Amino acid sequence: MRLDIGRQKELEPHRMEYAKRCIRYLGIEITKDISIENKTFFEFNWKGSTVRVYPYSGWHTGKTIKDGRGLDNLLRQLKIK
Helix, strand or coil: CCCCHHHHHHHHHHHHHHHHHHHHHCCCCEEEEEEECCEEEEEEEECCEEEEEECCCCEEEECCCCCEECHHHHHHHHHCC
């Protein structure tokens, strides 16, 4: 659970929209946009597998990418086709 829920509620929508905009800019379609309780993330397909992105924490995970933190790190992986 987050220590500062207020900060998360303030920043998360902006980070979510920015991350989705960056992914779409690369021509990748967002397949799911999910917000359940304190879990907000979106998914897209990359090289035949689902990639999940948690924009507030910056975490990204999926079979076809190297798991890690940071939108820039994810975008670097997606630009290398």
